[in-house]
Amino acid sequence: MGASELLVNTVRYAREHGVRETLRRGTSFAREASFRWWYSVSGQAAGGEHVFERNWDLLIVLDACRADALSEVADEYPFLDTPGTFESVGSYSLSWMENNFREKYSGEMSRTTLVTGNPFSETALDGAEFERLEEVWKHTWDEAVGTIPPRPITDRTVSLFREHDPDRAIVHYMQPHEPFTTHPELQEGSSAAEWGDAVDKSVWKRVEEGEIEEERAREAYMDELRMILDEVALLLDNVDAEKVVITADHGEAMGEYGIYGHPRGIAIDELRVVPWYETTARDSGTHEPAVNSKQLEGDQTERLRDLGYLE
Template identity: 45%
Template sequence: MSLGNWLDRAEMQVDQYGPVAGSKAALGSLVSGVSHRLSGLYPRGGTNVYDDEWDLLLVLDACRVDALEAVAPEYDFVPNAVPSIRSVAPNSHLWMERTFAARPEAVADTTYVTANGHVEDFDGDQFARLEKVYEHGFDRELETIPPRAVTDATVSALRSDATPRTIAHYMQPHTPYRSLGLDGLGGGDDKAFRETVWDWILAGKLSRDEAWEHYLDNLRWVLDDVELLLRSVDADRVVVTADHGEAYGEWGAYGHSATGEFDGLRRVPWVVTDATDDGEYEPTAAESDDEQVDVDEQLKYLGYV
């Protein structure tokens, strides 16, 4: 976010929420934006996912370890005490940069099925196969790419022409939250200002605990599809992880544009399981959409303004 964009956004926040709440939300946006830029300059280590062995890597975008532990009793493949690693980055773009650039030989043997449009900033030819789910899977009503689009593309890829490694990158539990309704990654017709869940929290329109419940609902949404995927493909070693976590009030930060050393943002799950195809599920073939929302606009819906 440029300084000019921030000033425009700050003015709209003050108009929308009033001088006190609007100034608080604007300050949060400024801190987040500055921290985001600094995070690219000062990497703080972490474990590259290619440092371990796996056949299938399932990336749940913005998934916290404690959130996965909160719903663990509902899913047989998730242990109550969730193992974890430290992510190489606090956001998706940096995660892709630091993950793929560091392991070109491994990447060349990888199929990447992704709902995350940030991959557009990288050379797609580096992968053995790149499935851009965001080109056909965006749901206008939900303002995101639902998990099923990623599941279907992954099942089709693994049943047709499997490579040594496959990564399936889901968007959930990342905002927007399906159970929140107009969760705010909308903001009306004014594309210069899209309210976010974090704006709502900072402005006092939504409590942190209320937002957390919506976040857990989004996590269940994607985990239900992970369950389906695990019984629809064959893979000896499957890892469920995340590109990064989510700040949920630590040091006053929300979301994941901000950098930080706290576990909620940088420590991510590392759950090892396996998958066996029972042959019962048939994925729906992707259909092209001439009116598909473009990548830049999708990223705005996801909160990247």
């Protein structure tokens, strides 16, 4: 973010929230702007490794999963027994998609099935470039919580593996990204309509503004991580894949350098160094996917507001 963009955003924020609130947020605005400027001029915002440069059959992406957080709970899950890390090509989901799914990798993409719960897919991805693109968020979004629960992602993936046996597949879960389904009390404005006016009440913004204790938010994040890992365990027990990787699109800042969440263009390790755990999957047939009869088309803008990306 350059000086002109910072000024435009500050004026817009002041109009919507008032001068007093804008002055109170001034330090946060300036901090993020200075980080973006530094990474821009230094070139450190670029770089990272593209996922298609690695060997895998099934890539499981946990949105906003920190490497140290996964390491902390690894001994609770037998499939997390090969620890490793990976430098992501983005510090938030849109840049991760734009930088990974490029013309250079069109051959790999054409034989890859992508099942995603992330609404940025509508902006960043072209279904014609993949063997299949399943944007599950469009018809299984939970308006009450403001995100897509993991089970529809699991169910669609299991069905696709049993029906089509894809050569390669990417499964993009939204958790442990907020809002935390395990702690809905921490999130204000959880419906799409409310989030349009209350994006600044995301969990990490509330921590930044002193409304929630940082430790409470961290504990909620870890609970959400355990919840999604339980879901991953179910998936691994109901698909066949020789080489499975569990990773993340980006991490999550929790106060490092005064940064919270995952702002675009900031390349600190907490955002760019993500987990990379290898395992296998065998279909035991223990789970039968639910048939979703409620095919509701979702609005991308409302979904991104739910996740705290848009005002």
